[in-house]
Amino acid sequence: MSARFVAGKALASLVTLAFVLVFNYFLFRVVAGDPVANLFRGRNLSDSQKEQLRQQFGLDGSQVEQFFRYLEQTVTLNFGRSYTSNEPVMSEIASRAWPTIALVGVSAILSALIGVLLGVIAAWNRGRKSDYAATSFTMTTYSMPDFWLGMLLLVFFAVVLGWFPVGGLSDPNTPDEGLAYVLDVAWHMFLPALTLTLAYLGEYTLIMRSSLLDTMREDYLVLARAKGLRDVVVRNRHAVPNAMLPVITLVAINLGFVLSGAIAVETIYSWPGLGLLTYQALTGPDLPLLQGLFLVFSASVIVFNFVADLAYAYLDPRVRYA
């Protein structure tokens, strides 16, 4: 994997990021119209008042000047202030990031592990009951809206059975630190994490199954058996590692979606992460906040796509030693 390869991929990612920035600007400033007029619709403002407000929001000057000011601000991570809370957008995002990272991160890992395992079972037992069961189950969870699944789990486990809380991050009565806090958060996180894990694992199962079925057709497996290896060894040492390559890439890509992956589910469970923040920003709409969130989400995906490309190149010797 040459430096040139890495530099090339990095450059491509930066270009994509640049396009996102331009798109972001274009969408919010140009398409949405004059933000000041939108915000203060219905109120009678004098022109000088409007001009003052525009200056305050950095909306004066020509389009070009505004664009460069926007770029400058973005690079310094100044995304403006939220319309609703008037706090800097970046601090809002920063403070609400960890609940999402915790929730979606855990779900992403669990869904990958369980999904891959199911996929291996399904492919190896192709056509038999375990294959049928695994694929039917994952197809069902994959076909429903993730937040609806969340609703069902919430009703059954929290409302009806009362085993888990109905929402929120933690009990206001427990102290904010220490083991008790961690356990409390974990207890609150159980249902949303279960929802997301079930929702995501279908993808892994289907891809692992398909990849393993393709790999099982390969001739080097026949050679492996001819050498006298046991079937299980052939599967685990030759078939599964080769079939895992596309899955690893998928994991890396899905990590990029960690930040944006739970918007609807967080809403259902009132989980105070970036997803809920996005939902709250929609009432308004709180445009600077939405703009900032969109940038952060996109940047996360772009970065992890880059990581995924590198990971695949590293793991597949055909690419690494090309």
Next chain:
Amino acid sequence: MSETPLLSVRDLHVTYPGDVPAVRGVSFDLRAGETLGLAGESGCGKSTLAGALLRLLPRGTGVTGEVLLDGEDVFAMLPGRLRAVRWTEMSIVFQGALHTLNPVRRVGWQIAEAYTTHDADAPAREVRARVGELLEVVGLPAARADDYPHQLSGGQKQRVLIALALTCNPRLLVADEPTTALDVMVQAQVLRLLEELQGKLGLAMLFITHDLSTLASACQRLAVMYAGRIVEEGPSHEVFAEAAHPYSRALAEAFPVIGDPRFRMAPSGLPGDPPDPREVPSGCPFHPRCPRVVDECTTWEAELRRVTTGWDAACIHVRGDG
């Protein structure tokens, strides 16, 4: 000289799922140190035959008949015994052009795996030494052990496969199209290598190919397959020069030998295609394409008739005496 043949195949039938008969009653013997060539066009069942010998065909394939390896019934072997026998008594040199080598493992590792499968306690030093030794026997530098398959040329990959096949000192080597898809010059080199090894190690060899001309010099005896059956079997030079079966003759003539005046003025080829295994013609399966066809050929059950001692052909024109 009536020792038990090393390999004895009796009335082997192989049927793929969907009632596709690939091998329809094949019988032959192979003695220790003997070389038998098996020739035929694509689809005649020769590769299926190779796979059947060590029970390497996919699950669900119908196999009947008898395969005796040094007197032991291969089809009756328990899985443990079968795995122990694979590669140590009989090994296969697969066609290197396909994905026969695991693309994400170094070739040295793949040879070592064959070694350690049958000798799990061998110290790493010993395994490494053996790998190096095998590579050098086939004419490759020992350092090549650290290469990945895609870093090797076609000829080099084929040599690796030969080295791999010799790892456990088998007594019988099955070479399944080892020179197909190689350049002519490389073909000649690989053929020479195989002949050399066979002589030096006293291996019995079953050499499968569609190129009859390579068999004439490499093998003592020659068998020709058509539509799942052996239609002629005899001493290689005689069969190649003056085949008793019209198909063998056509096959021999299809591969002109440069310099041989017989080929200069008579370009040849046979009209038609080999029959679809699901729709084998009645009587002698070759009769639709045969230049010497007569009326009885459509109803005659084409069984092998004696041309002379040690030479049989399944043609109605063979008188059956001698």
Next chain:
Amino acid sequence: MSTIQASARGIAWQRRRRAFALAWADYRSSVPGMIGLVTLVAFVLMALLAPVISDGSELRAVNTTNNPVWATPGDFPPLGTDNLGRSIWAQLVFGARISLLVGLAATAIAIVIGAIVGIVAGFFGGIPSGVLMRVTEWFLVIPFLPLAIVLATVLGPSIVNIVFVIGITSWPGTARLVRAQVLTLKERLYVDRSRALGAGGGHLMTRHVLPNVSPLILANTTLTVPIAILSETTLSFLGLGDPTRASWGKMLDEAFAAGALTRNAWWYYLPPGVCILIVVMAFVLCGQALEEILDPRLRERRRR
């Protein structure tokens, strides 16, 4: 001997009709495929007959002030009422219209754009292909939901906008698939032969390439529609759908906001979700049955 002059196009159409008849016979033999198809037809009928099988006036809160609120299906058949006394059954049945309509319309846009981009990019190669593929990749990298949210927020909540948003975020998948197929087709001889006979780009693209990528596009369509329906559901749930029309996603949004979960008013939040689940699975079953027919490896074995 027939004296009818067979035109080239006539022969081609005859062949296609026969291929279609064979494909349909194949499809009919697939049990999951037929289950999916019948289910979809049932839902389409339900949507079309909405005004007949339910009372449309029950959709508006102003008309339902006399209805009991939170009525169970036992008290108010067939599916009870919500917190404003509106008939759940009416919402469900009329909601089917929006969900299916948006799903199909958005997919149509996505498929048309994706197919054109894919065919042009695959066929011409070079700079136009490079540019088109960059744009495609850009869309694929951007996370769908944030992009859809941002677009829907800026454009405003209406059906047309939702269809547009889902459509333009879905075409890249199709484009990439089609382009890959076109590239393999380009290598086939008949394109070269046709060129040698003097065929121009347009002719090649419409007469040769398009018919051969059509099966792939069809299979892709049946798998894109369910995704579009799920997207519409999510966007409506987040409040970005058309506020004046009932849709399954909007029902779930309102159910959640009205506290149907804590009240366990299952007749409110279960039916829309179940409908979505069934419709999506029906599409997937059809798509899988189609893929089996179109996959040449499997086709060989079944034809004989």
